[in-house]
Amino acid sequence: MNISIKRMISIIGIGSISTLLILLMLEVAFAQVLTNTLIGNISDNLILLIIILGLFLLTIIIAFVVGYFVSQDIALKSVRNASIMSLGCLFLFLFIVANGSLFILHRSVYSKVSGFEILWIFPQVLVYFSIYVLGDVFSLFILEIIVYYCFFIVFLEKLYQVKK
Amino acid sequence: MTTRKLYGREGSDASRRNKISQEYWNESTHTILSYWFCLIATGIEFFLGIQHINEYFGQMCLVEAFFGISGLLLLDPIHGRRFQLYPKPFKRVHKNTFFRFAITFSIIVAIQFIFQVVPLITSTEMALGIVMCAPVEEYFFRGVLMEPSFIIAKKSKNKITIWKYPPRKKKPDKEISYVEIGMIFLSAAIFSSVHVNYYGQLNLLLMVFAGGCWLSFIYWWNRDLTPLILSHFLLNIFFVYQYYMVVGL
Numbered sequence: 072m073n074i075s076i077k078r079m080i081s082i083i084g085i086g087s088i089s090t091l092l093i094l095l096m097l098e099v100a101f102a103q104v105l106t107n108t109l110i111g112n113i114s115d116n117l118i119l120l121i122i123i124l125g126l127f128l129l130t131i132i133i134a135f136v137v138g139y140f141v142s143q144d145i146a147l148k149s150v151r152n153a154s155i156m157s158l159g160c161l162f163l164f165l166f167i168v169a170n171g172s173l174f175i176l177h178r179s180v181y182s183k184v185s186g187f188e189i190l191w192i193f194p195q196v197l198v199y200f201s202i203y204v205l206g207d208v209f210s211l212f213i214l215e216i217i218v219y220y221c222f223f224i225v226f227l228e229k230l231y232q233v234k235k
Numbered sequence: 236m237t238t239r240k241l242y243g244r245e246g247s248d249a250s251r252r253n254k255i256s257q258e259y260w261n262e263s264t265h266t267i268l269s270y271w272f273c274l275i276a277t278g279i280e281f282f283l284g285i286q287h288i289n290e291y292f293g294q295m296c297l298v299e300a301f302f303g304i305s306g307l308l309l310l311d312p313i314h315g316r317r318f319q320l321y322p323k324p325f326k327r328v329h330k331n332t333f334f335r336f337a338i339t340f341s342i343i344v345a346i347q348f349i350f351q352v353v354p355l356i357t358s359t360e361m362a363l364g365i366v367m368c369a370p371v372e373e374y375f376f377r378g379v380l381m382e383p384s385f386i387i388a389k390k391s392k393n394k395i396t397i398w399k400y401p402p403r404k405k406k407p408d409k410e411i412s413y414v415e416i417g418m419i420f421l422s423a424a425i426f427s428s429v430h431v432n433y434y435g436q437l438n439l440l441l442m443v444f445a446g447g448c449w450l451s452f453i454y455w456w457n458r459d460l461t462p463l464i465l466s467h468f469l470l471n472i473f474f475v476y477q478y479y480m481v482v483g484l
């Protein structure tokens with residue numbers, strides 16, 4: 072093994088905690104902007120969709136950057152490739168889990184959806200999944216971060232190269 | 236033959252010890268994580284301070300922002316490095332940072348549990364201010380206050396060995412000087428004195444002093460701010476969460 076188990080736990084742990092804390096800090100900074108620009112101007116459902124998806128994307132960006140920070144002794148190319156691959160796997164994982172669980176627990180969501188339309192409503196599915204299945208929007212971000220780092224460490228192990 | 240071998244080993248251990256020590260003094264004190272944590276927290280504290288400048292809470296936020304700025308600007312020059320606004324190359328995030336964080340965090344949670352303090356929070360902004368002060372306080376009370384004692388201790392010959400590593404680890408023993416011991420207590424005392432005006436509870440002050448001693452000790456041991464920032468940050472989140480659990484939203 073290129074990366075020891077101890078190091079893997081450390082990368083997942085420190086990456087997840089740092090991402091979560093930076094997300095919290097940036098959320099505070101953006102809260103004021105969101106309050107001034109969005110609330111009162113657009114419908115409530117749309118606000119919810121924008122805020123949740125905005126934070127979802129922000130979490131991904133932070134996780135991506137923190138991934139670089141916590142693996143500084145590994146070649147940049149390996150980290151970049153591992154990050155991109157784990158991002159793809161994260162989306163696939165969330166697509167399957169969110170759609171699967173909503174299909175089982177709240178089938179009515181799909182009553183007017185047919186065929187490839189399922190791809191277009193993915194953002195909405197994600198929001199429903201976080202509210203109705205996970206019960207809390209923040210749980211979606213925590214799940215997202217942990218799954219991202221798990222994939223990240225798997226790919227990093229496969230693509231490991233020492234920094235020259 | 237045996238004697239020569241022995242001297243040879245001792246020599247290599249000493250050179251390794253010097254190399255480890257030299258590495259610490261050559262590299263920056265900031266890791267990229269700690270630097271960004273402090274920068275963002277300073278910004279938010281400054282923002283909250285300006286917004287509530289007429290209240291006592293707002294003025295304290297500005298003081299915290301000042302702590303953050305002084306930490307960001309002064310820590311490296313105190314350490315002996317040239318002043319840089321963005322200190323590249325950063326110190327690498329240590330491979331055991333998570334375990335260091337876990338140990339630090341579990342002990343400060345235990346300290347908080349022993350003293351059973353619930354904070355008095357009067358507004359959401361105040362809760363934010365409390366949560367965000369962690370990185371800036373670590374930079375100032377651990378970084379800026381402790382670093383000079385490390386420099387003095389470098390030349391000191393009177394040191395107490397508090398931990399001996401087994402020979403297979405090939406690490407220098409942990410030796411602490413009296414200056415460093417004094418500074419651990421002094422920084423914790425200053426740290427708790429800053430909390431006097433927040434609440435004025437004796438329990439809280441004792442808790443902050445005990446926590447401050449522990450955090451300063453860990454900083455002395457690891458010479459790394461990242462696990463301290465993460466632990467303090469997470470503790471403050473629990474601290475505020477505890478208040479909302481007790482009082483209700």
